[in-house]
Amino acid sequence: MSRVDHAEASSRFIEAKDHADFHDQRLWDLRGKRDTESRKLPEWEALRMLASQIKEHTLSHLADYLEEFERNAKANGIVVHWARDAAEHNETVYRILQQHGATTLVKSKSMLTDECEMRPYLARRGVEIIETDLGERIQQLDDEPPSHIVVPAVHKLRADVAEVFARHIGTDPGNHDVPYLAESQRRHTRPYYLKAQAAMTGANFAVAETGSFVVCTNEGNADLGANIAPLHIASIGIEKLIPKLEHLGVFVRMLSRSALGSPITQITSHFRAPRPGTELHVVLVDNGRSERLGMADFWRSLKCIRCGACMNTCPVYRRSGGLSYGSTYSGPIGVIIDPTFDLRKYSSLPFASTLNGSCTMVCPVKIDIHAQIMKWREVIAQRHQLPMVKREAMRLAGKVLASPRLYRAAVEAAAAGIDHLPRTLLYNPFNAWGRQREVPAAPALTFRQWYLKHRGGKP
C-alpha cells in the first residue's frame, strides 16, 4: 500500500480556488449553525459529559451489550450475522442477497460499507447498487469516495453536479439550477425503490435492551428503501451499541445539532422487527474495532457518533478537502482512526493538523481528538515512519532546542539569513513551511538582545 501524501493532495485541492474557498465557507457555516443551536440548550455541556460517560460505559462492557442486543434482536425476528473484517462483511451481504435472488439493491448512506469497500465487491458479482442519498449518489456516479461523512459531495459545486448528472442520468448539462438537479435525482431514483429486491441501511445507534436500531436521515431515502423492499440488510459497527432507549435522548439531541445545526434530522427511524412477510438482517462488523478497543491511547475514538463537527471546524480539513486524506474517514476523526487500519499508509495524516484543539471542543462525545493526534505523531516517530526531511529537521531541532548556546546562535543566524539570503536558498526543499507562505521579515533585535538592552539585568 503506498503512503498517502496529504500535503501533496491538498496542494492540488487548493489550486482550484473557487472550490477551495466555497468548501471553507460552507463548512464554517455549518460550524456556526452548530454553535447557535448548541447554545440554545443550557444543558449542552451536561449532555456532552453524559454522552461521553454512556459511551465509555458501553465500550467497557461491550461484549455483554453485544450479546444482549443479539438476544433481543433475534427474539424480535431479526437475523443477526457477525463479521470479523471487511471481507467477511461483504461475503455475508452477498450471500444474503443470493439467497433472496436479489440483483438490485437500494442503499442509504453508510460509512461502514464504504470502509469495507462493499460496492465494488458486489458490483463485480453482478449486483446493481443504487446509492439513494443525493450526495452519496453524486459521488457514486462520479466514481469518487465521499469527501465528508455527513455531506459526501461538499467539495463539488453545482456545475460539477450538473456535469456528472448530465453524463449519467440524462439531465441538461447547461442547467445548473440546484432544485432542478435534486428533482432530477428524485425522479431518477424512485423507480428503483419499487423494483429493488433488497434495501440496505447503516445504523446510527443499536439499542441493546430492545434489540432495535436507529437510523437518522433527512431525505426519506432510507425509509423508502426499507419499507418497500422485501429484504432489509443493516450493516452496523460494533461500537454503535448503546444500553437503553432512553439514552437516545442524549445522543439524538446532539447528533444533528452538531452535524448540521438542526435540532433533529427530518426522520429518526427505529427498526425493531421485520415487517410481516419480509426479512430483516443485521451484520455486526468488527473490522479492527476490537483491536482498537485495546489501545490505551486510542480506544476513546470508538465513542464517535459520526456527526462531522470536528471536520467542519478543522482549518486543515476545510482547506484541504476530504479526498486529500486518501481514506474513508477524513478530517480530525479520520486522522486518529485511519492509522489503526494501516500505520504506514496513513502516517502523514496526524501531521495534517495545527493541534489547535477545536475538534475536541466541538466533539459531542468529548473525544480527546487533538491529544490523540499528538500521540500518533509520537508513535509514528518511534516506529520510524517519518519522512526523511521531517526526521532530519526534527533531529536537528531537538539538538538546537536542547542547548541555549546553540539556540541563540541559530536565532541570530536565522534573523540575518532571512534578510540577506537569496530566495532560492531560503525557499529550499527543506523549508516546507515556506512553500505557501512568505517567511516574515526578521525584527532588528532578538527578544534576548532586546531584553538585555532594555532591562539591563543579567539574563
Added chain:
Amino acid sequence: MTGSREQILAAVRGHQPAPVELPELPDFNADADTSLVAFGDALARLGGRLVMPEGTPADTVRACHPQAQVIVSATPEVAGTRPLPDAAQPGALDDVEVGVVRAAFGVAETGSVYLSEAEFGVNALGFLPQHLVVLLDPAAILPGIQQAWRHPAFRSARYAALMTGPSATADIEGVLIRGAQGVRSLTVIPCAAP
C-alpha cells in the same frame, strides 16, 4: 458463522478498558412548554406547517390540497379517494398525492410526530405519497425528545419513525430543498382524537 461471533466477542472481552459506570439521566426540560404554539414553531423550523382545522378533519385535508386526485388515509376519520392497499403491496402507493395518518403523539421540542406501523397501516404511506397530512391530538404533545423515548410505543412497534417536517436535502452547495425523496410537504392538523 459461530466462529466469527465467538472470536469477536473474545477479542472485545480481552480488550475492554477498565469498567466505567453508567450515569443516571437527569430529566431535562420535562416542564417545557407543550402548547400547540411551541410545537408549531419547532415544526416550522424544519419546514412543516401547522394548519388549524376548519370543519371536519376531512374538510381541512381537502382545503390543504384542493387539487389532489388520489388521497389515501390510514385513519377512519378521513375517507380517502382509494382504500389503503394491502401491507404486502407498499408499491401500490406510488401514485398517491396525499397520505393521511393520525400520530400517536407529538414532541414540542422538535415538532416531531410519532408514527409506526400501527398508525401507518402501510409504512410506505409516510414516504411514497407526494404529501403527508398528520392529525395530532393537542393533548398528546410531550415536552422534549427525551420524554418521547420513555413512551412504551417504541418497545412494541416493529417500525417507528419520529417525523419532523418533510424530507429534505442540502447536499448540493448547501442549498436547502424541501421534498428530497420522501414527502414534499408535511402538514399537521391539531384535532382531538375521536
